[in-house]
Amino acid sequence: MPILILLPLLLLCCGVGNVHCSKVHDSSIDLQSLLDFKQGITNDPNGALKNWTTRFHFCHWNGVQCTLEQPWRVWGLQLPSQSLSGQISSSLGNLTFLNCLYLSYNNFVGPLPLLGRLQQLQILYLDYNSLSGIIPDALTNCSSLTAIDLSSNLLVGSIPPKLGLLSNLGYLNLESNQLNGEIPQAFFRLSSLQYLSLELNMLGKALPPNIGELLPNLKELTLEHNKFGGFIPDSLGNNALGLNILDLSYNNFTGRIPPSLGKLSNLTFLSLQVNQLVASNNQDWEFLNALRNCRSLEVLSLSNNELQGSLPKSIGNLPTSLQQLLLGGNSLSGQVPQSIGKLSALIKLGLDKNNFSGTIAGWVENLKRLGKLYLQSNNFTGPIPSSISNLTQLTLLNLTKNGFEGPIPAALGALFSLMKMGQGDLPVFLKIPAALGNLPLLQQLDLSYNNLEGYIPQNFGNIQGLILLNLNHNNLHGDIPDSLGTLQHLQKLDLSYNNLQGYIP
Template structure:
């Protein structure tokens, strides 16, 4: 009781009054957030997550709770350094995440030899990951993400044979992934994104991490080829290798991942030009649960294969923008009827926009801008009634804007600029109640500006420049 009261005395602010029951007239085992063992009146758990408590964590108070199994102070505003908790030898779970703690991770945590879950994420911790963490042989979850940790990943982590979750993302860690880490056959989630890690991945990664389900390596400096053996880790659900320096072909072996739901390979130097180098796309058709596919910002070239229309019927995001794609948009892309975002912008696509794209009636964001597309805007695009964002700018489109555009009642942005569109500015555009940005500039629109545009109460940007408009509002 005295230890808990000392902890309470160090609290600077308790806005929810969660500690109001902490007084000598109430048995401490009935205090908010306190749990005791059944046989002995010893505190076994202290759970005060998400209470906006402020203050510093005193080692003297917490360190005297020697029967603690669980300490969860996450989601508060505690500051200062992590206290030395070396006397908590029965501790199984330590969660100090989402606070304002700083300083280094104390080496004395290694004395908590029974620790199974350690979460210090979303703080301001600095310095290196202590080598001694590798001595916590019972550790299954290690989460140190969203701090300012630096240095290398200690190879000693490879000794944690029970580790299933390792998240070190959003830090300043550099160097290579230690080879010892690839001996962790129990690992299911590996999160290392947003660091400065580099070098290539091992070619035999399938044998090293057979139970891996989530692989986050985005925004680092990895290079070389994507290992083909990645396709043999049958439990993989999620792969994020974006914003690195990967090059070469995308391995078609990824098509063997029957559980794959998320594949993010954008912002690399991946290549495809010949039909053979596009085999990966037809292979991905076997990934029937795939919902997210981003290959944007790479060096993919040539025509988009017709196999794109055979991708998972569950696909919701397809991002192929900012590549070197040419040729026509395959009409069977209209088969992907669960798509909510389609982005083919900043390529060299040509020909007409296939009307079949009007079948994608769940689309929220549709971007075909900065291509060489020609022909009319298909009136069937008016069926895309969930659209919030429609950008067809910087192409060679001609003809009039179809009146069916007025059906897009959810539209917030409409960009048709830098085309060869003609006729009058449709009066029906004034019936789009949520429109905030309307850009019709650099076209051949004539006649008067329709007064119906005054109905666009949400409009914050209107550009009608470089047309042939004349007269007063009509």
């Protein structure tokens, strides 16, 4: 997920005007602090600290920035993506003029350094290391902090309540750690917070009902893969009106999806998948109508919840900007509304693992930009419409485990490549090129467990890249085409449970 707010912060951190490159005056405190940091490095494969010797003034050392006025002091320390190993010395806490500490994407281990004396520190990026232990309370003494990124480490324990004292904090990323407990109430004092990511931790309990009032400036809120529960607060839609990314997936949220989310006019990404959200009547589905006001919405994922009954026709009223609509793994039934064909910008549609019935003709051919279509494990019937082959942007197609019947469209012989994503019941996908005139290089084709009938098309023999062909459990009849004997790369052929005759070529 793009973190748009990072760019201006990094520009502040790396501004050329803050680097001193002329003859400078020594500062023994800063020098010793940097030497202590170097001593804690156990491996420097890229030679990032090669010029960290007393032959050069420390303001000329790689990754070190100094103030422009005497006495010259260390203003920034930036050594990202250098494959440095070792521990981060707490002596960095003596660099009292330090404004930016940027050591991301290295191999640092051990606890977070004690930096509580750094009253001028604004930017702290230690993400993508292997730092462990707790987040120390002393960090909250760095009262000028505007951005903290400690993501993708091994941090444990709870979020310190004193983080709520960092009144200037606009960016906080603690994702991909092992934090537990609940978000402390004091944390919600951070009214200037714009970006908050706590995903992939073990945090739990309910969000405060007034979270949108307490954090009104939020633009991105990502809490997926935790243990949060309760209702999704209405205040997120009523008060945090600047939200453009909201990801609450893989939690334990219950109840209805609040229609107030439709007030988020800047919303581009909404993922609520893998929760226990319900919808079974008109009132529960009101949020669909409300989301039509989110004119910039591109992704809507509601898969693996407890949505039941017929999919409302109002699905077609969603913004025409919508590119991904994921509804798989629910208990939706009945026919797919024809109105879904109005979502002309869709490139990914997931209706898999529901109880949909009827045919797919009448709407699927209207989704001209569709690249990925997941229809597996439903009760669809009727023929596979040959119009599917006219969706020239289609790259992934899954039709397995339905009740499709009739002949296999000869047009399927024009498919380009099919990728198997796993074993057993995991889906198998067909890949089609943008230009169907290319020679077919289909690798794996699985149309098993349907009610397909008729002949195996002769032009399947043109699919010279075919490795797997599985047509079992259908009603195919006639001779097995001789052309299959030309498939030199074929490793697995399953034509069982049909009415075919003749010999395997």
